[in-house]
Amino acid sequence: MSQTSPPTRVPRFEPWYKPTLRQRLSQTGAFVTCVELVTSRGIITERSSRRVLELARRLAEHPRIDALSITDNPGGNAMLGADTLGTDLIARGQEVIIHLSCKDWNRNALQSRGWELASGGFENVLCLSGDCPTSGYEGQAPGVFDIDSVALLKMFTDMNAGLEMPLRNGGRSKPMQHTSFLKGAVVNNFKLRENEVMPQYFKLAKKIDTGADFVINQLGYDARKQDELMKYMRHKGLDVPVLYNVYVLSGPASRFFNSVKIPGCLVTDELFEVCQKHAQSLDKGKAFFLEFAAKQVAIGKGLGYRGAYIGGHIQFDDYMRILDLAESFGEDDWVQFAKEIRYDRDNEFHYFEIDPDTGLSSDVINQRYLASKTPSGKKRQRGFVPLTYKMNRVVHDRVFERDSAGYNVGRRVYDKLDGASAKVRRVAHKLENAVKMFGFDCRDCGDCSLPDIAYLCPESQCAKNQRNGPCGGTRDGKCEVGEKDCIWARAYDRLKAYGEEEQMLDGKVIIKDAALQGTSAWANTFLGRDHHAGNEEKPEDSNAQ
């Protein structure tokens, strides 16, 4: 070697040389591997926290792991913040996905977190609505749910574009320095009923339209449903990479999920029995559960997923074992595995007819579903729609629809009322409340979403105030909290009777304006102050702290 030649560097593996998740997903066709990490309670020096940190560091250093994904207070419990662990990992050059859920943070706190994460070098976020809190210091914490996962995606998409803040004078600030987040979203199609599954798909489309760069599906153990998701996305032209969720089961984990302790995560009775049988063995079923996970990785590859998203309470060597096993399978072995891992439930809705040869989805859309969408199918369903809904449609069309005669009258009336004395305005507001509280259990939010959700109030009837589609927590059509039917499942049924269900989430992202709380929603609609008017943002006190 001449003296002037630069020294040839043959480094041992350095995690810094790993490509980013964005590069892996957009510039290569590689099948990626992400591992989900759950932080524990207490500070980072607690024994359990150190265990997670050590596992994370070992995984971080391994070239087979493309990204580590860190949860945000999963199951609605307070845990060590994801950033603490994440900061250690990105300092080691590891790709990290930070989960951001709306249950514990309002929009300002989430925006602030976004700036903090971008400043700290984080690039990947997973935008979630989150589970309702289930515990808390000296009593259960309330859920925040100021915005939902779709609104959160919009916020981060806008931050990427260079956020312009509204100013007091009606203008806008100069665009801020843009962030460059790769934004993930979640979909949960492991649902029993059509009125749960279809709104999940509509919401997925909305998330992608709002800027989701990649998708992770909720855990589930039915290859037909996994296949259906990919086929549905292709059918609808939804072209973003999807990671196949492989949650590594165990005896206790299967019991936990079978009892539906985590909303939206289900182990069917049949699978539960299989798990319990294997959990009796000397190794507590470990060999079976790791192979079961490896088979799912293989199925994911075979079905066209862009990667595996592996979670569960397992050790470093277990992850390696799963990946080794997955690599050892033959190219077409997944077809047989897909026949084995078919844990669905009786009468479960599927968008596509079954392919009898593979047990997966065919290309034929569910014939009963299609029949239910014909004029006679809709007519039949209209027989089950409540009369009040039918009346609300008529009133809305005649009074609140923008081009209607009633709307013009309403606008003139509320224009006058706006200039009237406070006493007159109070009386008008009380009359409005009397009607809406009786008819809709209205909570006087002032930014009414009744027309968006088939005249069902998200403030009083949705535990998470979801305004852009259902959360992933429904259980057989029921809300994850309490025993009521999910408002979005009900809205789907109502709209479908009129052939309007496929458009239920069309339109802009709905973000409630808290400044309108306690004001007249009718006035706000007629005078163009609420989200129906185009989300015109209110002037902001630029000097406000």
Ligand code: SF4
């Ligand atoms: S009503 Fe539906 S969307 Fe709202 S919290 Fe319950 S399950 Fe989720």
